[in-house]
Amino acid sequence: MANYFKSIHTVFFITLLIFIGAAFVIxxxxxxxxxxxxxxxxxxxxxxxxxxxxxxxxxxxxxxxTSLLALGMLIVFNHEAKSATISNLWLVxxxxxxxxxxxTVIPIFFGGxxxxxxxxxxxxxxxxxxLVAASMSPxxxxxxxxxxxxxxLNVVFAICMGVLIGFIFDPMAKNIFKAHDGxxxxxxxxxxxxxxxxxxxxxxxxxIAYEMNDQWSSGNNLAIGLFLSVVxxxxxxxxxxxxxxxxxxxxKLLTLRKQHNDYYPTYGYVCYVNMxxxxxxxxxxxxxxxxxxxxxxxxxxxxxxxxxxANGKQIFSVSSLMAGVALGTLLSPWNLQDxxxxxxxxxxACLSPIPAKFGWHWGVIAGVIHLHLVTSLAVPSGGINLYNxxxxxxxxxxxxxxxxxxxHQRRETISAG
Numbered sequence: 001m002a003n004y005f006k007s008i009h010t011v012f013f014i015t016l017l018i019f020i021g022a023a024f025v026i027x028x029x030x031x032x033x034x035x036x037x038x039x040x041x042x043x044x045x046x047x048x049x050x051x052x053x054x055x056x057x058x059x060x061x062x063x064x065x066t067s068l069l070a071l072g073m074l075i076v077f078n079h080e081a082k083s084a085t086i087s088n089l090w091l092v093x094x095x096x097x098x099x100x101x102x103x104t105v106i107p108i109f110f111g112g113x114x115x116x117x118x119x120x121x122x123x124x125x126x127x128x129x130x131l132v133a134a135s136m137s138p139x140x141x142x143x144x145x146x147x148x149x150x151x152x153l154n155v156v157f158a159i160c161m162g163v164l165i166g167f168i169f170d171p172m173a174k175n176i177f178k179a180h181d182g183x184x185x186x187x188x189x190x191x192x193x194x195x196x197x198x199x200x201x202x203x204x205x206x207x208i209a210y211e212m213n214d215q216w217s218s219g220n221n222l223a224i225g226l227f228l229s230v231v232x233x234x235x236x237x238x239x240x241x242x243x244x245x246x247x248x249x250x251x252k253l254l255t256l257r258k259q260h261n262d263y264y265p266t267y268g269y270v271c272y273v274n275m276x277x278x279x280x281x282x283x284x285x286x287x288x289x290x291x292x293x294x295x296x297x298x299x300x301x302x303x304x305x306x307x308x309x310a311n312g313k314q315i316f317s318v319s320s321l322m323a324g325v326a327l328g329t330l331l332s333p334w335n336l337q338d339x340x341x342x343x344x345x346x347x348x349a350c351l352s353p354i355p356a357k358f359g360w361h362w363g364v365i366a367g368v369i370h371l372h373l374v375t376s377l378a379v380p381s382g383g384i385n386l387y388n389x390x391x392x393x394x395x396x397x398x399x400x401x402x403x404x405x406x407x408h409q410r411r412e413t414i415s416a417g
Contacts, residue, residue: 005242008081011272012071012089018234019064019093022227027057036061043213044099044138046383047339051097051217051296056224059296063096066105070131073109077123083264083311086271087185088131090307094300095135099386104137107159111166118167126170132188133169135387139199140165165195176394183357183397185312186350189390193377196385212383216339218293225287225294228302232279235306239273246273254314256356264310275309278318282306282346285322292342301346301389308349317352320360324348324367332372344374347389351396358404369396 005011023032035058042053050059070092079085092100112130116123140162173191184190240246249270253263263271282302286294294302305313325345326336334341348370355363374392385391 005238005269008085009071009075011238012067012086015093015231015234016064016068016071018231019060019067022230023057023060023064026060026223026227027055031055032057032061035059036065040101040103042141044101044104044141045211045213046138046386046388047098047215047297048138048213049098049215049217049296050101051220051299052215056217056220059097060227062101063093066096066100066102067093069102069105070109073130074127077127079124079127083262083271084128086264086275087307087311088128090275091304092131092134094303094307095386097296097300097303100134100137104140104162105134107140107162108134108136108166108169111163111168112170113166114163115167115170129170129173129188130166132173132387133166133192135188135192135385135390136162136165136169136195137386139196139384169195181397181401183353183401184350184390184393185308185352186347186387186390186393189350189385189387190394192385192387193391193394197380199384200380216293216297217295221287221294224299225283228279228283228299232276232283232306235272235276235279237276239269239271239276242269243273246270250274254316256314262311271310274314275306278309278313278315279303279306281315281318286342286346290326290336290342290345292337292345293339295339295342297339297343298346301343305346305349308352312356313349313352314356316360317355317363318349320355320363321348321351321367321370322346324364324369325371326367327364328368328371331368334371334375340375341371344371344389344392347374348393350390350393354397354400354404358408362400362404366396366400369400 027035032055035054039050039054039058039062042048050062067089070089074085109130112126112133113123116126140158169191172195173188176187176191176194243249249267250273253267253270253274263274279302282305286292286298286302292298305318322345325348329335329341336342336345348367351366351370354366370392373395374389377388377391
């Protein structure tokens, strides 16, 4: 059995089989296919909860099929898996619960491939960027729903929009990365936010406006809690089965106190234990600590946290950021049971490198600032960027990093003197 788990791609494929099995256990009737069709026909703009649109079984099925498409692309182009492979595949897995589906991601993937051909480079250079560029999926479907003229023309325009996004996303992401120096794990969110604001502004000049959705599911806590627990325990099992000295290596990972976003080369299969523990931790917090409704967006957020258990997140850094969001609600008119705030409570983990490098207190401060930014930034981007929390995190790092570094530099000067 060990041979099956040696490949990152294979472990992810088995995870998708668990997803597909869970989808048909939750909804064994033909209605799951009608729900999947409803998801494919939905406009996808924020907030479009696929659990609300098609039901939990159909939403899980969509997540599996969309992720299988992404995995297949990596395999066809002989992508050599690494830490970022795990996290980016799990981003697709999570965000396919609210905005990504096979029809919306294909044009963006194709645009990324065209860019590699244009640059005369291997597609493997930017193939992972294509996965995260799909955060702009709502921009594709919106061109169908708000377009003018014939339906065929609207569809052609939507496809062209997706291809264009995929084509220009990689060079934008590489340059925007410099702004936050890797302290925002959702770099693509910051990139997509800038691009979304540009697109929204251009269309606004032609009196074309996007209307935000407000679709949130509820009543699925038991099923989602069991589902997340099974997936998390599977990951823990993989790590325990493949690594002989899990306790010692896992302790080192948990006590890591530096900006270190690439866990897999150092910790190997212990990353799967970390991912599973993060999944169990987030599920427990959601159900029994803050007691929220786990909608499609929260489910996607938890899966994203799990994915980055191989690439920058662990309980110490995640919990300090969550504490910051919780504290922020005490200083604002919101509460943790508000659906948007609940989503931010988990997505704030993208700032994990800040508390990991500078301490838990900076994580709390970052969490407070993140909450106040993320609740306002969806509007300027027109709701066509699924990684809205990544945009907010980008601004948090741009604001906070210079202050943190200045304080640390002053302390070093005093100590040296």
